[in-house]
Amino acid sequence: MYWSRTLDETFEETVEVKMFPKNYPIQGKEETFTSKFSFMGVGVSFSNALADGINEEGLVGGLLVLKESSWAARDEILAEGKKPMYGEEIVTWILSQCGTVDEIEEAIKEIVLVDEDYVEGAHFPLHYCFTDRNQEHVVLQPTEKGRFKVYRNAIGILTNSPEYHFHISNLRNYMHLSGYDRNEPNEIRGEIVKQIGSGSGLLGLPGDYTSPSRFVKAAYLSEFVDKPSDSEAIMTLYRVARSVAIAPGWEKN
Secondary structure (H helix, E strand, O other), X not given: OOOOOOXXXXXXXXXXXXXXXXXXXXXXXXXXXXXXXXXXXXXXXXXXXXXXXXXXXXXXXXXXEOOOOOOEOHHHHHHOOOEEEOHHHHHXXXXXXXXXXXXXXXXXXXXXXXXXXXXXXXXXXXXXXXXXXXXXEEEEEEEEOOEEEEEEOOOOOOOOXXXXXXXXXXXXXXXXXXXXXXXXXXXXXXXXXXOOOOOHXXXXXXXXXXXXXXXXXXXXXXXXXXXXXHHHHHHHHHHHHHOOOOOOOOOOO
């Protein structure tokens, strides 16, 4: 398995690779938890929260934006006997505690996202995807008052909002796409119409940079690309990822 993502954000803080050994006390915003596995990932300098990473068991995953995410009050979570957690620390916590997607599904049942700022004035709306060494994929979306909706047998592709089930349904609008050229010409009122050059199988592939369009593009291009060897895999992932990466200035708030 290979993992790739884009992170099209501008950070004032330093972004750095962080490494954590096994049986190591990891300081979160409110509490310290001990890692069961060694792991590493990419995060910002002021926090142990990771945007994505991988652990020694081959579990890999990351977070993306989900405007539909939700939270619950700390008192409500504790009264229910659940564990309150900050959404920003979910990737770090899962990589430190879980070795497989099955373990994630069990562990996440006890977690509820707490409605408190992670940094001054903000806590970020997020969802998550993970893949293990058995090629099991899962998407986690905290849309039930901070409780997680779990999508097993996910396809291994995720972008930002809307929710995962929308993205999967939206793929049905592009069933005409193919990795093969349409070599058979059409005849329109006696005029023979042939394809222009090559690439006609992908006519209609979205070209904009909304999350739904990027999901469609990543899903179909990764499906159609020739299966690479290990020596080719990184460059192949790079090519797919670059097709959905957003250059500075293309999206201004």
